[in-house]
Amino acid sequence: MENQQKLITEKDVKNSWLYYYIIAEMGISYERLQALGFATSLIPVLKKLYPNKEDLKQALKRHLVFYNSEAVYSAPINGIVIAMEEQKSRGGDIEDDTITGIKTGLMGPMAGIGDSIDWATLKPIIFGLGVTLSASGSMIGALFMLLLPIIQIVVGRNLAAYGYRAGQASIREILQSGHIKTLITGASTLGLFMMGALSSTYVKLSTPVQLSFGAQNKPFVLQQVLDNIVPGLLPLAAVFGIYWWLLKRNQNFTVIMIFIIALSIGGAWLGLF
Template sequence: MDNQITEKDVKNSWLYYYIVCEMGISYERLQALGFTVAMIPILEKLYPNKEDLKQALKRHLVFYNTEAVYGAPINGIVIAMEEQKAKGADIEDDAITGIKTGLMGPMAGIGDSIDWATLKPIIFGLAVTLSTNGSIIGALFMLLLPLIQIVVGRKLAAYGYRAGQASIREILNSGHIKTLILGASTLGLFMMGALSSTYVKLSTPITFSFGDANRPFVLQDVINSIIPGLLPLIAVFGIYWWLLKKNQNFTMIMILIVTISIGGSFIGLF
């Protein structure tokens, strides 16, 4: 089997991802399923051995979320890394996962600012103007946004693949692969910490009164004065401890979170 990856393969893989990335989304993995499905044709080329293919698919089923168009270089870089790994390069799974996790936040910020905060309002505003004047072009004008996104995304994915090939080859030749893994993992931890502080919301309404003349003692204010976000941090570390020490039964974890949340709310703890 010819396992040579071409830029056409990279562009087609990204286009597939662009179409399916918002399908099958969940809070546990977000776009991971769409990313993995789009990678299947690439991985099948690189890993003819079924066991190797299975391991490659599993390492891409972890949490992933970014802006699809300006996150396209990540797709290209990951494909370049998988290609080098398939050829026997000493690239660990953590390095690939770390690159994805570390870059998804910055790329999402760029993409959201350009695509959804700038380009979309301009194009849709012009489309509305044309439509209100009775022109059918207004409806067709809205298709300009996905067309621009597809052109830009395909080019960025190919650019990421070329840049990934060059940089990975240089890193491998210099023997700095451990530095890459450490840097990618560290950046990934920072991003996951930022995501946790953004998405995990937890506070307590508990107050104590010490006489009518005194101000009530608000527990949440005291916690915020010591360490803001302490309760969400405890929740995140509690879930991490469970995953590390107990098991990775995500259904059980979700049931526990819902049960504790409802129970805590019922008794006035949260």
């Protein structure tokens, strides 16, 4: 029993998650999505736990069922699954459906957390700053984008080890504590500030429209009036217009891009922009 306890180390758990992080999206299918990557990442661990080939085969089959989550913040699931497989290999009373149920039940909530923090906040901020640096001619801009995977790897490896140490109770502890909600709210607020700053920097829109009311009067310059109301009003309206389209109409980015190009060309031809 003591030797069996030493078969799996936290390093094994962290390396298993890192392998999953790298290959999670490589073998995607509509039937299984990330299941192939998840099962493949567990092979080194499962080989240690199940030296018998038949037991190993059954373990791999358990993890080839449908699975899909956000790779970084679902890392505790990887750790919990390894802990459960370790207990099962010792003869623990754990059914296959129990392991599958844990994965299925947790992949949605953890994906929601990960998408909010990683892809909706960190990625736009880091990539936006990287683009800004690159546009100014700095080589650091290209390297700056590597900050995202570095942060993800550090966070994911530690979350996987935490899940392994704490077992099933760890996820309940994470979800029930108020820390995750606070983190998501803070990250979302920071993301809004950054997206507002980047939008005002990169969205350029003005109008040359001028109206004359008699030769003795100064022309009515529409852009000056708009700037006196709110500086950058047209770029702000463009950003909110696209946001409304994404929220209320559809998220077909090709259609939106074609619409923006057509509106820009038409507006320029008519002298509106």
